[in-house]
Amino acid sequence: MFKPLPVAIGLRYLRAKRRNGFISFISLASILGIALGVAALITTLAVMSGFQREIRDRMLQMVAHATVSGYGEPFSDWPAATALAKSDARVAGAAPYVETETLLRGSRNQPAIVRGVLPSEEAQVSVLAEKMVAGRLDSLKPGTFNIVLGRELAMWLGVELGDSVVMMTSEARATPMGALPQLKRFTVSGLFEAGYNEFDRGMAFVNMRDLQRLQRTGDGVTGVRLRLHDMDLAGDVARDLARSLGGPYRVSDWTTENANMFRALKMEKAIMAVLLSLIIAMGAFNLVSSQVMLVTDKQADIAIMRTLGLTPRAVMQVFMVQGTLIGVIGTLSGVIGGIVLTLNLEYILRGIESVFGIVVLPEDVYYITGLPTDLQAEDVVTIALVALTMAFLATLYPAWRAARTPPAEALRYE
Incomplete structure (x- = not known):
């Protein structure tokens, strides 16, 4: 050759x-x-x-692919937003939520993010129910003031299933003694383990109606969480939903929320x-x-x-x-x-x-x-x-x- x-x-x-x-x-x-x-x-x-x-x-099992929320005020038109999102072929599920930063008090104090969810809708946007290691997610019934804690968070608070924790929110209430923080006692009805420290140690879940009642927001929610068939389209889908609803809305997706x-x-x-x-x-x-x-x-x-x-x-x-x-x-x-x-x-x-x-x-x-x-x-x-x-x-x-x-x-x- x-x-x-x-x-x-x-x-x-x-x-x-x-x-x-x-x-x-x-x-x-x-x-x-x-x-x-x-x-x-x-x-x-x-x-x-x-x-x-x-x-x-592991993070995306607990985090929505995209979120549409209001600007500094409760999102009151969430039923229409949820229905509109579910009509989009790119959306696998949508659910409302209420979220706030709190200080939880058990035998010790620990700051945490408390998210109010509807247990019947949560399965559409996360696998929280599958990550339960004690108790059940559907124990979060309206008016029961139950709370589901991350396993690490429960250890830091020194509480177990059936114990009580006191939630202290940043919203103050007027009293004859002046402005005092909101305090409410919740019963631990479940523990979850997501396998991700940020959630297991820093997050808790309650029923959305209970948190709305505690914050006095009426039917308003923080926003609507979306789960998509293709998570790479999260930003586009969220922006399309916000434009369809009209009005000023804040749009975020899993890449921007965890960019760092x-x-x-x-x-x-x-x-x-x-x-x-x-x-x-x-x-x-x-x-x-x-x-x-x-x-x-x-x-x-x-x-x-x-x-x-x-x-x-x-x-x-x-x-x-x-x-x-x-x-x-x-x-x-x-x-x-x-x-x-x-x-x-x-x-x-x-x-x-x-x-x-x-x-x-x-x-x-x-x-x-x-x-x-x-x-x-x-x-x-x-x-x-x-x-x-x-x-x-x-x-x-x-x-x-x-x-x-x-x-x-x-x-x-x-």
């Missing part, structure tokens, strides 16, 4: 035994360095993507990718060393090829081909190794735990146990392209140096 002359010579140099065995060792080290860096980067980014997905999924957290996770992943890319860079530096030593070792061959008519550009291509092939071999090995390692990471973790008798992520300490992975094709492709680019750039200087070899000087002592 026909091959361009630089490619044929470069392939021959790659396969041929070298007089200096140290050069072969450095080339092998370059391949291993690139492969190790690529595999480590693929596995690490897959684990970080897995944790991001796990955190997002997702931005931090994205930044963490980017920084980790840059740091682990240094392993690939070390392999590329080894490739530079091996190619420079190879050029020195092949001085006579270069001179002979030049005297036979091979142009400096063709000589440069010979060594670029060889160095690039080393990079391709290292990158392919790393991609295959990284994918295999990622797909079997859970089994490897279990093996390490059984051999050494340890638990890497104990359930009583961490919400997420095991190592969730999310192998994304775009990450693998990006890592492979970065590794190939580094390998290609590493061949430029040695190849340029080979092209500048003067034939007369190289053959003087042969």
Whole structure:
């Protein structure tokens, strides 16, 4: 099969035994360095993507995809808004809510966000009923003044099922003694565990009618929460609903409400990718060393090829081909190794735990146990392209140096 002359010579140099065995060792080290860096980067980014997905999924189980609420005043037209939202084919469910910041008092005090919901409607926008570990969500009946607490929140308050907690709201009431905060005693009728600390430690649920009565807002609510079939359309759907209702409404979605957290996770992943890319860079530096030593070792061959008519550009291509092939071999090995390692990471973790008798992520300490992975094709492709680019750039200087070899000087002592 026909091959361009630089490619044929470069392939021959790659396969041929070298007089200096140290050069072969450095080339092998370059391949291993690139492969190790690529595999480590693929596995690490897959684990970080897995944790991001796990955190997002747990958060979205309790958070609405989009919310439409009033500007500083109760949202009184919520029945029409709910009906209009449910008529949209993009909306899977809609439910009203009332929300306020409170101080809960048990045996200890703890600030929390209390959300008033309709238990019969809540299943349309969250999986709260499925996350109950004690009691039932439908115990939140109007007029009973029951409350469902996060499990961590109950521990901090020092209360259990059937105990009472006092809710202190920021709304003041006028008395002969002056303005005093609203106080109301609630009975703990349920505990939930969402697996997300922000909810388990900082959120409680009551019946929406009870909270409306406590805040004296009549039939007004804070807003309407939406769950969509495609959560990426949350902002568009919420804005369309607000425009259809008319009047000033505040629109938010799950990306804007948690923008800081997702931005931090994205930044963490980017920084980790840059740091682990240094392993690939070390392999590329080894490739530079091996190619420079190879050029020195092949001085006579270069001179002979030049005297036979091979142009400096063709000589440069010979060594670029060889160095690039080393990079391709290292990158392919790393991609295959990284994918295999990622797909079997859970089994490897279990093996390490059984051999050494340890638990890497104990359930009583961490919400997420095991190592969730999310192998994304775009990450693998990006890592492979970065590794190939580094390998290609590493061949430029040695190849340029080979092209500048003067034939007369190289053959003087042969």
